Amino acid sequence: MTNEHQSDANAIANTNQLDNGWIQVKVPLPFSLKYVNAYLVPEQEGSGYTVIDPGLHTPEALAAWEFVLANLxxxxxxxxxxxxxxxxxxxxxxxxxxxxxxxxxxxISRASQQYAERMWGPNRVLADELIEVFRLHGMPNELRQGIKDNLESFVPMVTPYPAVTYMEAGQPFRFGGIDWTTIEGNGHAEGQILFYDEASGIIVCGDQVMPDITPNVSVVPGETEDPLEAFLVSxxxxxxxEVSLALPGHRESFVDFTGRCEGLIAHHARRLDKMVVLLQEQQGAEATGFAMCELLFGGRITLNMHNLRFAMAETLAHLVRLEKQGRVELLKRNGQYIYHAIL
Ligand SMILES: [Zn+2]
Known part of the structure; x- marks a missing residue:
């Protein structure tokens, strides 16, 4: 292969050979996140590979995979x-x-599959439920419609639908010659499963813990009411x-897993405090969830529907946590929800 071809190839797929023999495949994404980490895990000699998290169904991602597989x-x-x-x-x-x-x-876990079906399945209802929650919390109609359209645009990127087999957290799960301990990691995605091997200290941690990204924690209608609490407990x-190597869903592998967990806990404590201060500064110490979202993320957040959905659902997750902590109260006025800081 010429250098020119090599650099073309690198542009569509970066792979890293990990010390444990796995191949980390950086599958391109059309978002600011840029890549998702898939893992290609060799099974016993000649018996094939396990793939963890293949990526989003886009032409670019598929081309990257075709290149990676052919190259191997x-x-x-x-x-x-x-x-x-x-x-x-x-x-x-x-x-x-x-x-x-x-x-x-x-x-996949049962809870994860339920979300997938409610969000993208033929009888999907979750987008409508979500934008109804956003309406109650003050989001204007045109933005809610934008979010609905944005969610609908994902359907071709998650189909064809897989026929799934369920795995359950707490049950050992074997791949790559290891009987993994499966751990449910809620908060970012209800039903998410992490794979931990005590002997080697390796953890496949999905999006629950990432090295320099704060995982999104969103309110999801029909799931746990207080996802931030679930995330912090997790x-x-x-x-x-005891982790020697953490293999995340985005960015690079990392080693200080405990430190990163503690860092994320501290981040959310600071964010909760900041939100109380922000709310206290508003007239009457009150604001809608949408107003809080704009205060936190800036008005420009409304220019990108994908980011707005994450920002709004995450703002609500923090407000729910503050309400449970007794630091804010939820008022209902003329069919609208308003948060009020308890001074
Ligand atoms: Zn995720």
């Missing part, structure tokens, strides 16, 4: 198992196509694990 002398039929840490489209989206091409089973549990 593999085809889709070498994939014997597809494992999804969680249901978000940048992890889940290609699972169905990979299954069609490989015939491999797709493993981080407390995870921080006690």
């Amino acid at each position: 002398g593999l085809t889709f039929t070498d994939i014997i198992r597809i494992v999804l840490t969680h249901q978000h489209p940048d992890h889940y989206g290609l699972a169905g196509l990979f299954q069609q091409r490989s015939g491999a089973p797709v493993w 981080l407390q549990q995870l921080s006690k694990l």
Whole structure:
């Protein structure tokens, strides 16, 4: 291969050979996040590969995979198992196509699959439920419609739908020659599963803990009411694990797993404090969830529907936590929800 071809190839797919023999594939994303980390895990000699989180179904992601597989002398039929840490489209989206091409089973938790079906399935209801929550919390109609349209635009990027097989947190799960301890990691994605191997100290941590990104924590209608509490409880549990290498869903592998868990806990404590101060500064010490979202993220957040959805749902997750802590109260006035700081 010439250098020119090599650099073209690097532009579409970066791969890292990890010390444990796995291949980290940086699958391109059309978002500011840029890449999702998929992992290609060799099974016993000649028996194929497990793929963790294949990525979003876009032409660019598929081209990257085709390049990576060809470069390794593999085809889709070498994939014997597809494992999804969680249901978000940048992890889940290609699972169905990979299954069609490989015939491999797709493993996911039941809660994750329920979200996927409610968000993108033929009888999807979650986008409507979400924008109704956003309406109650003061988001203007045109922005709610923009979010609905943006969510709808994901359907081609998460189809074909995979036929899934359920795995359950707490049950051992075997791939790559290891019987993994499976740990439920809620808050970022209800039902997310992390894989931990005590002997080697390796953890596959999905989007629950990432080195320099704060995982989004969003209110999701029909799921736990207080996802930030769920996230913080999960981080407390995870921080006690002895981890030698953390393999996240985005960015680079990292080693200070406990430190990162503690850093995320501290971040949210600061964010909660900041929100109380912001709310106290408003007239009457009150504001809608949408007004708080704009105060926190700036008015420009409304220019990008994808980012606005995350920002709004995350703002609400923090307001719910503050309400549970007794630091704010939720008032209902003329069919509208308003948060009020308790001074
Ligand atoms: Zn995610």
